[in-house]
Amino acid sequence: MSDLIDPKGGALVIANARTPNGMPLDLCLEGGLISSFAPRDDQGSPGVERLDAGGRIALPGLIEAHTHLDKNFIGLPWVRNETTSVRAERIVNERRLKRELGVDAGLQAERQLALALAHGTTHVRSHVDVDPEVGLESIKGVIAAREAFRGRVDVEIVAFPQSGCLVWPGVAALMEEALRLGADVVGGIDPGTIDRDPVAHLDLVFGLAARHGKPVDIHLHEPDELGAFCLELMAERTRALGMQGRVMASHAYCLGALPEKRLATLLDTMAQAGVAVMTAGPPGMPAPSVQRLRAAGVGVCVGTDAVRGFFVPYGSGDMIERLARVTERNGMSRDEDLEAAFGLITTESAAALGVPDYGLHVGAKADLVLLEAETLAQALIEPPRDRIVIKGGAIVAGTPA
């Protein structure tokens, strides 16, 4: 990162950029914020650094809304995947692999954060396993990685009971301890099929969240009406606790498999309760329709989920590539739809996750990615390899010409 520019408290002027819809754009970044869009003529002055964006398109730094920093094989020799396709068996297999291979959650988190940053991601929400075997070691590792990347990538940590928290004695206490150590969000998983008691699971998760004043983010793979029932229970608890806008249903496959009338009612319930949805656009699975969620007023965001993970080996860690999977999955082909889709990894995602001071406006955090592309739609279809990434007003990745 030898060519990186850090104004060290001064201003960074970005000249010759373009807006997402292709208009000329000059930005001035000061004090970690976007301070103006006016061209400046004091670019030679002391304390004012200048970057010629060469016509690149400026977007707010990309948001990864759902991944697992603690369990990937990035940078390691290839590990053969010999898992079954049954989720419960995959979870058991994963615990075995973590134990046998001694994968260092902190090191792997750093590797994945470096990959994310190179692709323009400046905010990551990561679920981190809390289970009876790994205890709090993964949480501690990812907290350390978060410190190592402070000022380059913001990391939200979800205390995630991958193996369930009712079926394993002690996991609930570990989750509580994870929140004290620095986890930001209370996780949950399949209240019925994994934890065997939807009401008790959700009461536990929402109870923890309410006591600690934290948001909730639940992996929901439950099928059909079981999934719909769980979403209703989540909406009820969200309203009862006044947690509107702080609850995420991750995956929510059931929303891709419900009859039309049932779907409409459920989405309305979710919109009123302020429960948002994260989708990774899974191929060959039922999945929520982005268009339907948006039309119903349900918040929606995109995550890569696994990147060279233990369950499945797929995933590059590039939010733009993942977004293209989601748009293709949702049948989007028109340029205007592809351009609007970038909201799913920028502004809409920030709203769904509650990321403050985010966007391409004066006063927003100076977190940006500059993309070399003819248009934003082209950037989606042919993701540019070299991206200039700016965090808190300093260039933190990429090589300006």
Next chain:
Amino acid sequence: MSDLIDPKGGALVIANARTPNGMPLDLCLEGGLISSFAPRDDQGSPGVERLDAGGRIALPGLIEAHTHLDKNFIGLPWVRNETTSVRAERIVNERRLKRELGVDAGLQAERQLALALAHGTTHVRSHVDVDPEVGLESIKGVIAAREAFRGRVDVEIVAFPQSGCLVWPGVAALMEEALRLGADVVGGIDPGTIDRDPVAHLDLVFGLAARHGKPVDIHLHEPDELGAFCLELMAERTRALGMQGRVMASHAYCLGALPEKRLATLLDTMAQAGVAVMTAGPPGMPAPSVQRLRAAGVGVCVGTDAVRGFFVPYGSGDMIERLARVTERNGMSRDEDLEAAFGLITTESAAALGVPDYGLHVGAKADLVLLEAETLAQALIEPPRDRIVIKGGAIVAGTPA
């Protein structure tokens, strides 16, 4: 391509390669064929060139079983996609774009072939539009591109009535003329929803094929039972005309949407008739299960379909990347499944398309791609960028160290 090696009638010895399952491999290529797997000690002799594969994995040259060389925007300024999602409207829009933009089918075919070759593809089956507006111009353009790439990529041309051949007077005669000009395969499309008469459409297509001694390859997007009925009609005509092994159902979405018992019977009918299936693993659509096709004894192969096409902008032109989409779509994650999946773009595809003398055995055509990867599964998940491509015993793309 300055570093390319052409033995010019002599032998090319490839040392230090690996088999698809990772065992050491030496190959000798002579007279355009794989002549032996024994190491040779005459590598300094006149007429014997040597390539150190550096441990790369050798595969037969990749096969692209289904694309549209005549209509892509590769290498052109970005064209905004403003189509609807309705196929019939997309087809009308596409005819308009071809007319208004004056896209040169021959030039675009060459651009896509260059892209395919760089990714290790040495055999391409391309559907080429024959319609009332473009007439035979696209066929002539792609025939010229085929000549330009002779000795580097083998190109099969399908005379393809994209807009239908019954609903447009004169298209059937144009297809016949395309076959005389050099098209290799008789195409067809949606006998019901596009051409409005399943029996008449299939009689026309199979009739042309029988008279000219050519194979058949039909785009079949027909839904559910209409699709199943068309597949039955195709199987009946295949058996009646003795065309077993020479008929392809491309896409065949309906096979992903039929009830279990109906599917089993239909696949049995197709297997007995020798009707194969091409799939591109479309996201968010019903699609045939690769595992079910294989288990039923139905031939199966993979194509990229569009690459920066007029309907949809997605597609990179890389068969390995496309294969990963198909495997993920089919829920394949285990290394042994991913490794076996390469058959879908190599040996199984050759069988489905009727490509002769193909494979990694003595006497097979010396068409190879050498992949730098730890294992074949890793090559699928992290497709190597630099590939050495060998056609007819000469290196035709890639940069050996």
